[in-house]
Amino acid sequence: xxxxxxxxxxxxxxxxxxxxxxxxxxxxxxxxxxxxxxxxxxxxxxxxxxxxxxxxxxxxxxxxxxxxxxxxxxxxxxxxxxxxxxxxxxxxxxxxxxxxxxxxxxxxxxxxxxxxxxxxxxxxxxxxxxxxxxxxxxxxxxxxxxxxxxxxxxxxxxxxxxxxxxxxxxxxxxxxxxxxxxxxxxxx
Amino acid sequence: xxxxxxxxxxxxxxxxxxxxxxxxxxxxxxxxxxxxxxxxxxxxxxxxxxxxxxxxxxxxxxxxxxxxxxxxxxxxxxxxxxxxxxxxxxxxxxxxxxxxxxxxxxxxxxxxxxxxxxxxxxxxxxxxxxxxxxxxxxxxxxxxxxxxxxxxxxxxxxxxxxxxxxxxxxxxxxxxxxxxxxxxxxxxxxxxxxxxxxxxxxxxxxxxxxxxxxxxxxxxxxxxxxxxxxxxxxxxxxxxxxxxxxxxxxxxxxxxxxxxxxxxxxxxxxxxxxx
Numbered sequence: 392x393x394x395x396x397x398x399x400x401x402x403x404x405x406x407x408x409x410x411x412x413x414x415x416x417x418x419x420x421x422x423x424x425x426x427x428x429x430x431x432x433x434x435x436x437x438x439x440x441x442x443x444x445x446x447x448x449x450x451x452x453x454x455x456x457x458x459x460x461x462x463x464x465x466x467x468x469x470x471x472x473x474x475x476x477x478x479x480x481x482x483x484x485x486x487x488x489x490x491x492x493x494x495x496x497x498x499x500x501x502x503x504x505x506x507x508x509x510x511x512x513x514x515x516x517x518x519x520x521x522x523x524x525x526x527x528x529x530x531x532x533x534x535x536x537x538x539x540x541x542x543x544x545x546x547x548x549x550x551x552x553x554x555x556x557x558x559x560x561x562x563x564x565x566x567x568x569x570x571x572x573x574x575x576x577x578x579x
Numbered sequence: 580x581x582x583x584x585x586x587x588x589x590x591x592x593x594x595x596x597x598x599x600x601x602x603x604x605x606x607x608x609x610x611x612x613x614x615x616x617x618x619x620x621x622x623x624x625x626x627x628x629x630x631x632x633x634x635x636x637x638x639x640x641x642x643x644x645x646x647x648x649x650x651x652x653x654x655x656x657x658x659x660x661x662x663x664x665x666x667x668x669x670x671x672x673x674x675x676x677x678x679x680x681x682x683x684x685x686x687x688x689x690x691x692x693x694x695x696x697x698x699x700x701x702x703x704x705x706x707x708x709x710x711x712x713x714x715x716x717x718x719x720x721x722x723x724x725x726x727x728x729x730x731x732x733x734x735x736x737x738x739x740x741x742x743x744x745x746x747x748x749x750x751x752x753x754x755x756x757x758x759x760x761x762x763x764x765x766x767x768x769x770x771x772x773x774x775x776x777x778x779x780x781x782x783x784x785x786x787x788x789x790x791x792x793x794x795x796x797x798x799x800x801x802x803x804x805x806x807x808x809x810x811x812x813x814x815x816x817x818x819x820x821x822x823x824x825x826x827x828x829x830x831x832x833x834x835x836x837x838x839x840x841x842x843x844x845x846x847x848x849x850x851x852x853x854x
Contacts, residue, residue: 405630411622418618423610436613440621447628513608564593567604
């Protein structure tokens with residue numbers, strides 16, 4: 392299997408196959424980050440595509456440091472931040488608030504399996520975190536990244552990353568802690 | 580759970596048990612990924628952003644790849660094809676050697692397209708046996724296998740014909756250039772027609788029909804007055820060249836349309852190295 396740097400070299404030389412391999416290698420990684428960040432499948436799909444378009448447009452500027460994954464994740468983090476500042480997010484956000492109120496019917500929720508409820512609770516809890524805390528948490532927990540790399544990707548200091556992680560986990564523990572699922576649900 | 584133990588010092592206000600519980604809950608937040616088709620749509624959208632390959636480099640790459648592929652494909656072509664084609668030319672030479680009355684131009688013309696026609700049976704045998712889908716799902720596409728086999732069989736046919744012409748011109752004192760053109764014109768023309776029919780009719784009987792028609796045509800020609808044969812054999816060279824160009828064009832069009840039908844991504848180079 393060629394390295395990321397070799398694939399990029401091939402892309403520079405016009406290889407479609409190398410692009411295909413590189414995208415397939417990181418697609419799920421980028422999609423999972425975006426999905427956990429925005430919480431919507433269709434928006435995540437579109438944003439993932441846009442991230443890869445940005446990757447292709449700026450691939451000339453990638454310096455072969457051996458950390459292509461981090462470079463790509465940085466594009467994804469910045470692109471999601473741009474999305475949250477965009478008008479389309481603000482409009483979508485108003486719609487979602489309305490949908491959430493309708494969807495909060497306890498009878499419907501209890502019809503779901505326990506696992507699904509738990510998944511939704513975690514999703515809701517993560518989505519309730521501020522943007523910067525969510526970023527750090529997703530990258531640390533779901534992408535198993537080092538604090539130093541997270542600091543690099545989010546363009547912040549390592550101490551800041553630590554503090555955001557602590558605050559984020561603290562909030563999640565308050566929201567999701569305890570045995571009673573109904574209680575947790577009410578907290579959210 | 581290595582990372583949470585390392586990070587534990589960060590979370591001052593949470594007990595280790597609480598943290599373990601939280602991590603296990605977070606594991607339940609799974610992601611529903613897009614399917615392969617949706618990922619492929621994204622990839623196809625990205626193709627336009629891949630820099631254009633330099634033409635010269637692209638053709639050199641393609642040529643090298645085709646040569647390498649052909650070398651591999653040689654081992655997959657059945658032995659009876661090589662032997663049968665070779666015996667056909669040996670028989671032609673023996674006939675020529677012992678029967679001085681046979682016209683060498685006519686003999687070359689009759690024999691020249693036959694190995695390629697036999698070869699087409701070899702090329703399309705996987706399609707006729709329903710193996711094409713399996714070959715297409717492999718790392719190398721069916722289009723690539725087909726072109727590699729066509730290259731080998733065409734090349735083998737040309738080599739046999741050239742050796743045959745060289746030997747005949749040395750033993751019967753005929754014009755080598757004219758002899759070459761006389762076999763090259765029917766060779767390209769019949770190859771073009773055979774290829775066209777093979778694409779249209781998916782049966783191994785196609786080649787049997789072509790060979791029968793060709794032999795029938797030659798039989799009819801031999802029964803016509805000798806002056807007519809002489810006329811055909813001594814036509815202006817440009818006519819032979821014209822027939823050759825027509826045959827090559829027919830083959831080229833057929834191959835191109837086959838590749839378009841059988842390669843899923845049009846933007847992807849046919850001979851691009853697969854990772």
